[in-house]
Amino acid sequence: MGSSEQIDRVTDLRAWPGEFPVSHLYTMGIAGERFFRELKDNGRFLGSRCAACDHVYLPPSIFCPRCFAALDEWKEVGPQGTVRAVTTAHRGVDGTTLKTPETLALIQLDGADDLLTHRIKESEGLEIGARVAPVLKETPEREGSILDVRYFRAV
Amino acid sequence: MPTKVAIIGVGHTAFRATSPGLSYKELMFEAATRAYEDAGLDARSEIDSFLTCSEDLAEGTSIFDEYVPDQIGGAERPVYTVSGDTIQGLATAYMQIASGIVDVVSVEAHSKASNVVTPGELHAFALDPIFVRPLGFNAHAMAGLEASAYLATTSTTREQCAHVVAKNRRNALANPSAAHAAAIDPQDVLSSPPAFAPLTELEVSAPADGALVIVLASEERAKKLKRQPVWLRGIGWSTGSGITSGTDGSSADYARSAAEMAYRMAGIGDPRQGIDFAEVDDSYSYKEPQHLEALGLFGPGRAGAATADGATARDGDLPVNVSGGSLGVGQLFEASGGQKVAEVVAQLRGEAGPRQLKKAKTGLAQSWRGIPTATGAVVVLSRD
Ligand SMILES: [Zn+2]
Numbered sequence: 048m049g050s051s052e053q054i055d056r057v058t059d060l061r062a063w064p065g066e067f068p069v070s071h072l073y074t075m076g077i078a079g080e081r082f083f084r085e086l087k088d089n090g091r092f093l094g095s096r097c098a099a100c101d102h103v104y105l106p107p108s109i110f111c112p113r114c115f116a117a118l119d120e121w122k123e124v125g126p127q128g129t130v131r132a133v134t135t136a137h138r139g140v141d142g143t144t145l146k147t148p149e150t151l152a153l154i155q156l157d158g159a160d161d162l163l164t165h166r167i168k169e170s171e172g173l174e175i176g177a178r179v180a181p182v183l184k185e186t187p188e189r190e191g192s193i194l195d196v197r198y199f200r201a202v
Numbered sequence: 203m204p205t206k207v208a209i210i211g212v213g214h215t216a217f218r219a220t221s222p223g224l225s226y227k228e229l230m231f232e233a234a235t236r237a238y239e240d241a242g243l244d245a246r247s248e249i250d251s252f253l254t255c256s257e258d259l260a261e262g263t264s265i266f267d268e269y270v271p272d273q274i275g276g277a278e279r280p281v282y283t284v285s286g287d288t289i290q291g292l293a294t295a296y297m298q299i300a301s302g303i304v305d306v307v308s309v310e311a312h313s314k315a316s317n318v319v320t321p322g323e324l325h326a327f328a329l330d331p332i333f334v335r336p337l338g339f340n341a342h343a344m345a346g347l348e349a350s351a352y353l354a355t356t357s358t359t360r361e362q363c364a365h366v367v368a369k370n371r372r373n374a375l376a377n378p379s380a381a382h383a384a385a386i387d388p389q390d391v392l393s394s395p396p397a398f399a400p401l402t403e404l405e406v407s408a409p410a411d412g413a414l415v416i417v418l419a420s421e422e423r424a425k426k427l428k429r430q431p432v433w434l435r436g437i438g439w440s441t442g443s444g445i446t447s448g449t450d451g452s453s454a455d456y457a458r459s460a461a462e463m464a465y466r467m468a469g470i471g472d473p474r475q476g477i478d479f480a481e482v483d484d485s486y487s488y489k490e491p492q493h494l495e496a497l498g499l500f501g502p503g504r505a506g507a508a509t510a511d512g513a514t515a516r517d518g519d520l521p522v523n524v525s526g527g528s529l530g531v532g533q534l535f536e537a538s539g540g541q542k543v544a545e546v547v548a549q550l551r552g553e554a555g556p557r558q559l560k561k562a563k564t565g566l567a568q569s570w571r572g573i574p575t576a577t578g579a580v581v582v583l584s585r586d
Contacts, residue, residue: 065262133350137397194337
């Protein structure tokens, strides 16, 4: 011990509770606006391409992390894709066991060179390499959010 | 030749699942007291600069820098916080000393994980707020995703990953400071409840509380102190775009590039020849072989089989996580890399007691900042 005293009765132990009452807005930005407007209005996925690196970014970006060029070439990708990683989560955010485990995947949408994280449903025994397609909300329900994609499922 | 800098003192508390009797300041005070005693230095007159490695959200306090000086001897002295792992703090200390503005630097890191009432929410808050966090899943699932890609790409098996967990938790039995020592077998790991498939509950390192302080000094200063110096031969750090960048999802490129930087500085060509033992990040079972391969200590896809064959055991060809690692000692937020450095120093000094290695001239410690980061740091330390 660094100090010469110790608390030796557990009933003496005290702690003060606190929490963060903090809320944020996260600006979509130029690339985010493009992506989510296209998803909301037309149900399509938009990536951005760096010609020099021959890389299609998804989510799209207006800059290339590989060569640092400014990007202005938009490319429709998907909607189908290939599963590159898959997990089944048996625990929720609060750490408790989920009654219904949930499956998540990293999906390479056709034409994209990055991976999209999303939920998988209705796809028993899905493995890496499986082909999947998105299930979108109906147009009037879409609000320009990643949740406009309800989930992906095997095709 | 890079400027020579030495570690001249290390102090830490025991790492335990809870620490209800001590505040984080008292844990830090204990670690600092031990470290300055180890170095033979007076806290208030013989240390030129102080660093703490911490993240505000994990502390539950914004601008946490303001709460650190008093308990490490740094009041009215040069102090700031590095919001990164301990090894990134060591890199900052190295630069301060190499620049010549100071001679002796204290680097502190700690975990008071048991005070985080909603760890899942804290972890989820690190996910991309627009594209990922709205999906509302436990952030450990990102490790499940990465594990699935790593196993598929390298043909590493779940059994081999289970060997990592059994090895590290058993290694921790010889480490009185470890929070999660256990005499378990690979079968226990595989048959524990599924958590984030392919990972079971026992493949996810559990948090622990504790604090540690590492004191560094210039060559000139180190040679005048009573302690045998442990020399910092190479250090490197790197951050990548993350596992969703690119189409692989399975390689720890941050560890590869951090190691390249550290090896270049240390003049190490073949790390397997130049390194006697390693303490690498094992936040999840598969992370240990994945990191060993990225560090060039095993070929691609070879570390899992080597682990099952005993090559990384305490008496193996390349002992890995003899301390117990994060699986055995506990997950310590930004102190995780520091715990690994402390073990490397103890081994190099010949002070590791029942877990002392016979061959310990040069050791490596590596950190990863956890899900969802692609940030790693590497330090190579040696006795001479
Ligand atoms: Zn480019």
